[in-house]
Amino acid sequence: MKKMKASQFAVDRQFEYGTPEQNETVQAVIRDVQERKDAALLEWTEKFDRVRIDQLKVSQKQIDDAYGQVDEAFLNSLRKAMQNIRVFHEKQKRSSWMDLQPDGTMLGQVMRPLKRVGVYVPGGKAAYPSSVLMNVIPAQVAGVEEIVMVTPPASGGVAGIHPAILVAANELGIREIYGVGGAQAIAALAYGTETIQPVDKICGPGNIFVALAKRYVYGAVAIDSIAGPTDIVVFADGKANPEYVAADMLSQAEHDEMASAILVTDSQQLAQQVEEQLEQQLSRLQRREIAQASLDKNGAILIADSLEEGMQAVNRIAPEHLELMVEEPLRWLGRVENAGAIFMGPYSSEPVGDYFAGPNHILPTNGTARFSSPLNVDDFMKKSSVIYFTKEALLENGEHITRLAYSEGLEAHAKAIEVRLRKEGNQE
Amino acid sequence: MKKMKASQFAVDRQFEYGTPEQNETVQAVIRDVQERKDAALLEWTEKFDRVRIDQLKVSQKQIDDAYGQVDEAFLNSLRKAMQNIRVFHEKQKRSSWMDLQPDGTMLGQVMRPLKRVGVYVPGGKAAYPSSVLMNVIPAQVAGVEEIVMVTPPASGGVAGIHPAILVAANELGIREIYGVGGAQAIAALAYGTETIQPVDKICGPGNIFVALAKRYVYGAVAIDSIAGPTDIVVFADGKANPEYVAADMLSQAEHDEMASAILVTDSQQLAQQVEEQLEQQLSRLQRREIAQASLDKNGAILIADSLEEGMQAVNRIAPEHLELMVEEPLRWLGRVENAGAIFMGPYSSEPVGDYFAGPNHILPTNGTARFSSPLNVDDFMKKSSVIYFTKEALLENGEHITRLAYSEGLEAHAKAIEVRLRKEGNQE
Structure with missing residues (x-):
């Protein structure tokens, strides 16, 4: 892990434009789905996911079966989270407005929901039902009528899909779920097939093929963003609890080796203590190999001469998650120029926001907090100007x-x- | 021009992904600007624009000189328009908010302006100072501190730039203007050079090279959209004035051959009269060749059995501009699902919105009104979630x-x- 002066830290952004081969593959898949539709989906699924499927749509019976594989306590916590997320996003909803002039002229702005949205849910061994909530709820609050989910099938699970994903979708009232992933799923959502009607917007993260496909279909449909590796910055003074700081850094580092966890502090002592805590806590983690690799590659402890200087580094980094673990966090909130989500004080640990508090956990990564926002209700609405x-x-x-x-x-x-x-x- | 039943009209969307050669050129230019910066800008400008320039930045002296080449009446009208546009966009501005819970928890959303924005202004013989206003004012209202303009130089003009563009920029207080265009300008804005600092977002339309470059740098910076050909739908009943309908269709058709102008009506008689008016008015237009080509290729008169059926066609088309030239336009406003800007009644001719009323004229083209919005203040702000x-x-x-x-x-x-x-x- 790097340890250096905050003023000397150079931000290194990684943009994934894919190799020429990956780009060619994605374009070939997309063209094929445009031409041969469902037949192409089944073939590419067999090729890439090594699963032979005979129907794309997950049945209600299969969704119901998934409930048998999750426990009641999980379901209860999921529902609590759902409610909090819904309450927060309701506050983002905006009304149409009009402005009348004395000469009778009326100018205004009409707000309307998108009609149909597609949510991509990654496959793989781990399932992230929380991401299903975070993608779907803002769309529902916006008033989107049709929300459709796609996710790559595997062997095992229910219809090849993790039961927690199916349960989360069902709890939200999603009835249209297709077991298809990769660039072929993005093409189906963008251009439509016999089975899958095209959507107006595609959301949700995926692997490099999904990212390239989203970049390609952008314009024909809207997309949410091209997600990069996840990151956290903890901005802390000498009074911060090093145990908490280290635990929160590790909660980011465990995601994957590309994840980045950075401490910015004006206290040499805290820096030292956090280093020790990281080592201790790492040794007790089952996911320590991933977290260790992430810290080695992308972790950093930045020592600033003052908190003011530290905040400049924070703004250069433009973190996805920013914890203000300082004595008076409110004093610093107004100085934050770039951050996806800001966690204030010692009890606002990042997982509070990842799972439960209400704000969205789909946040601008890779420094894009300079110009983008957490996923929100506006992302599922469109405006029309009105001139009379x-x-x-x-x-x-x-x-x-x-x-x-x-x-x-x-x-x-x-x-x-x-x-x-x-x-x-x-x-x- | 096509004349057919509204229910049978199939929407044909044209997406410009460029030829493989164009994509290669754009990527080569971008890589070169990333490596050789200013030197690359000068060379590509000489190659593509056939202008040898020795300095990129337009001087204040040159901007002042431009005032000598525009007349007072134009300046007066420009200032009036500026004021209206500013007043409308002020109404779009939103505040940060927070929500306090009984247990002391605070959740909120902070709104902040982007820091630095680049506006691309196309070159060529015609200059569109109105587009300078429409791009810059929402950014200024959002609170963007640094707004920079790029535009390709030509021979003639002031520093190779149309004086009306320089005057419009100066009226808005823009001091940073560079005479550089094409993919090289987009690369400079995205990644920076010795002279041009990188921006957070790039706005404004351009040719195919500009569009491809914007698509490529998307992610490293934000972009507004990939603009397609412009279009209008006039939704009219039998009481509409055919002279007005035809004049408004032509005001769209004159843009370029790719532009599209469509009448949707339930009245055979009006359809007939509009056809006659189009012919008459076309013969008196200096730009008749362009307008005629546009009508031939993309113009249409769609006859619906009822206005209800007509509105379904309108929503399938998702027009950039929609005129409701019907007896009771308010009755139809709520039925519009997809439209960039909606012009109500006989006096809300499209040019009223293009130049003067206040709403933005940078609108979703090519059916993207299904999921996108007129350029607006939100486009220049970012949100951060706050969790305490x-x-x-x-x-x-x-x-x-x-x-x-x-x-x-x-x-x-x-x-x-x-x-x-x-x-x-x-x-x-």
Whole structure:
């Protein structure tokens, strides 16, 4: 793990554009799904996932069966989390508005939900039902009518899918689940097949093939983002509890070797104590190999001359998760320029937000907090501008409009106004 | 021009992914700018724009000179438009919020402006100062501190740039303008050079090379959208004025041959009259060749059995601009599912919105109104979630959090909570 002065830390962003071969594969798969639709989905699934499936859609019977494989306590905690997430996202919902002028002119903005959204849920041995909640609930709060889930099938599970995923989906009222993953699933969602109707937006993370496919279909449909490796910065002063700091860093480092966990502090002593804690706690972790590799590659302890200087490093990093483990966290909140989610004080450990508190855990990674936001209800709504101009307003302002149109050489734009000025002006 | 039943109209979306050669060129240019920075910008400008420049940045002297080449009346109309656009976008601005729970827990959402934004302004013979206003004002209202403009240089103009562009930029207080365009300008904005600092987001339309470059750098920076050909749908009943309908269709058709203008009506008679008017008005247009080609290729008159059926076609098309030229436009507003901007009644001609009323004229094209929005203040802000959990809240809910973490196999997540429960719980 690096240990260095905060002012000297250079941020290294990793962007995955894939190899030329990966790009070619993805484009070939997408074209094939566009042409041969369902037949292509089944073939690519057999090829990539090594599973032969005869139907894409998961049946309600299979979903019901999944309940037999999860315990009651899990279900109870899941439902509690669901409720908190829903309450938080309800507060993000916005109304249409209009603005009336004295001359009767009305200008406004209409908010409407997207109609149909696709959620990609990664497969593999670990299942993340919490991500199902985080993707689906903002869409539901926005008012999206049709939400469809795709996830790669494996051998085992229910219909090759982890039961916790099916249960989470069912608890949310999702009825349309397809056992298909990879670039082929993204193509199906973007362009449609006999079985899968196309969607307006695709959300959810996946492997490199999924990321490249999302980049490719972007424009034909909306996508949420291209997810990068996950990260945390703990911003701490000398009074922070080193045991908590280290535990929170490890909770990020355990995700995968690409994950990054960074401590920024003005206290040499805390830095030292956190190092010791990391070592101790690591030795007790079952996932220590992953966490160790992550710390070795991407972990860092940055010592700043002052907390002010430390905050500059935080803003350069633009962390996905930022913990303010300082005596007076509110004093620092306004100084944070770039962060996906901000956890304040010693009891707001990152997993509180990952699972339970209510805010979304799908956050801007890889420094993109400079310009993007946690997944939220706005991501599932679209706006339309509304313009109602009165005759009076047109007669009053028509000349400005024609002048600007002519200045841009757009004659027919000017004439569309002039024909009205001529006709309506004469009637006065 | 096609004339057919509305129910039979099939929407044909055109997505520009470029030829393999164009993609290779763009990637080569981007890599070169990443490596050789300013030197690469100058060379590619000489190669593509056939202009040899010795400095990238436009000087204040040059900007001041541009004022000598625009007239006072234009400037007056531009300023009026500027004010209207600013007033409308001010209404889009949103505040940070927080939500306090009885146990002292605070959850919230902080809104912050992006720090630095780049606006691409296309070159060519025609200049569109209105687009400068529409790109820059929402960013300024959001609170973006640094806004930089890039535009390809040509021979002529002031520093190779149309004076109206420089004047519009200066009126808005933009001081950082670079005479560079194409994929090389996008690369400079995304990754930075000696002269041009990198930005957080790139906005504005351009040619195919610009579009491909934006698609490529997406992720390293934010982009607004990939613009497609422009379009209008006029939704009209038998009482609509055919002269106005035709004039508004032509105001769209004159943009370029790819533009599309469609009438949707339940009145055979109006359809007939609009056809006649199109012919008459076309003959008087200087830009008739472009408008004629656009109507031939992409124009259509769609006859619906009822306005209800007509509205279904409108929603399938998801127009960029939608005019509701019907007796009671408000009755139809709620039925519109997909449209970038909606113009209500006979006096809300599309150019009213293009230039003057206040709402943005940068709108979702190519059917993307199904999932995207007019350019707006939100596009220049980012959100951060804020979580402040109290000790009480953690002790109360910790068990749910650890249970969910263990269910996903994320042991260190659970332990970050457990270390606190053990320590804080014992103190009680």
